[in-house]
Amino acid sequence: MTNKKRIIISSALIVLLFGGLWVMELTMNTASMLFVVLKKGAIYALLVAAINLLQGFTGLFSLGEAGFMLLGAYTFAIFTIPVEMRENIYQYYDGGLVQFTIPVWAALILGGLVAAFFAFLIGFVVLKLKSDYLAIATLGFAEILRAIFQWDKLGVITNGSNILRSFPGFSSVLFPFGVVGLCLAAMMLLINSSYGRAYKAMRDDEIAAEAMGINLFKTKLQAFVISSFFAGIGGGLLAMYQLTVKASTFTAALSDELLLIAVIGGIGSITGSVLASFLYIAANEWWLRFLDQETFIGAFKIPLLRSGFRKVVFSVIIMLIVLFYRRGLMGTREFSITGIYEKITAFIKKKKAAKGGAGK
Template identity: 45%
Template sequence: MKRRNLILNIVLILLVAVFTIYAQKNMDAYKLRILNLCAIYTILGLSMNLINGFTGQFSLGHAGFMAIGAYTTALLTMKIEFKEQIFYMKPLIYPLNSISMPFLPSLLIAGFLSALVGYMIGAPALRLKGDYLAIATLGFAEIIRVIITNAQSVTNGALGIKMIPTYTNLYWSFGFAVLTVVFMFLLINSSYGRAFKAIREDEIAAENMGINLYKHKMMSFVIGAFLAGLGGGLLGNLLGTIDPSMFKFVLTFNILLIIVLGGMGSISGTVISAFIITILGEVLRFLDKPMNLGFIKTPGIPGLRMVVFSLLLMIVVLFFRDGLMGTRELSWDSIQNVFVKFRKLVGKGGVKNESFEG
């Protein structure tokens, strides 16, 4: 069984790889952009689910970590002559103004920087619980945004950064998404993962079992921050322009919607719902634009899309609290079970027919 699952997993990853190569070569820019966003939101959703869903620490600071990741990658990868052009209000400080690095090291630096900030935020914030933690992390994200808006000689302030090299393509985004999914499965099924879940279920009981609460919460938080920084970096180099207003609470809200819909504490659920929400976000874009329904023309109503999204979040929380997957996972065994059940159903029908003929 184990061997079969391993082979199937490898086949699945190969299929994703083939699809990625095919899509990158044949699809138009619009579709590529959506697919890239899907993969990036998968990474972001998983990173938030690690903290909120698996460890049960309600953190709302993702926009801040993403901002750190996006700005770091953007500043490291940009061409030096563009930097001079863009930072015309206040010149960029040394050494940032004289370096231009390849994508991969920049992304990793972005991730580590974000993880470091995560550590510094987590040290005080993780002593708090529940809604206090939520508001404190939200506050930290807001502080990060305010600092970015004001530190003009590093971030160009409210003007934002333009002409970021658009390195992100499907190879990068799907590559990192697959790596993240594999990493998450390994992490969650390790002893650390079990400790995370124990903390989620009951902190006091977990502590009594000898789990170091602070260490494990911090670990989950720092890994989550790393992945969020990575996702932010990929996003910045996909869009090509970033500014502080991008990293408002709305961004965190979108990721929250993904993990709530997918199921708090389910990796496969997060992946599915990241694709659903991202594609839905594009499909519903028509709501914000003027519509021509043949006999009647409605003017564009900006914001209607977000109304749908907030309603969706509330409906899921109020009526389908587990989301798509709850804490369950889609595994080869569960798929096989569905097949077996299906065959049994068909089989029963067959038996009836035989008796009828007899």
């Protein structure tokens, strides 16, 4: 397939996707479960892809994602809460220090930049550590960040351990899809560039990569900063979706969960991460909800079904994937139009050949 053809088909698909979403939003009940899944799924897709960029493409084991999400979410909230609401929200801190707002898009990007900046500082300290130590150190930093954001001395900015709210959210599903789509596209372009190749080389064999002139520390730092930038933007989006932000919710368990979703999708596949995120959210919020409800068929109560069972089923599925299907849904493959096009053409050819054979 030629380059031109590929671009045309991809753009057509993107237009189709957004057009379809737009029509769906016009015609369907936007409060339905489907839209919840679409919105939250898109945000998770970005977060999981960001973690996969590290874990899957550079081999850096980070458990600090929640910390960078926190930075993104707080930055977004702090700079977008309407000035007239601040008195009310920062009631213990005299209305807070920040007394202006910036546009939503700027706040999202700023959230990403703040996360990236902290990633730079943290990365400088921890990226010399090896795999499991790196994981535990990044986790530690995320916990430290969480403590700092709950510190009442910084309450004029962070509102201490109280929630932040009343900042703008989004109503249309097109917004998160647009932002996440842009970010994912940027990530894919990065991975398929010369830098992406350097990342993969480093993941496969650090010593050989170094002998090829790749500076391990610089390259790791770069990947860490970029991944955190996207995690920051994802955190901002998550804030917009939830409409409230509270530091105590950005726990290590959240990072673990995101990493496990990345495992389901396949460590080393961005499209796998996207797919797994939507599946996870759909199952978690919608399809598997019934597992949490006590259900009767006539007088017979179906055993096991009650609150919390859904999560158990989930954990078991995750363990099964980890143990028996380590590649996840996609392995390291990417879902691509070219690939599908080739598969289809190959299939048609085969059919034709079979027909031809039968004809003779």
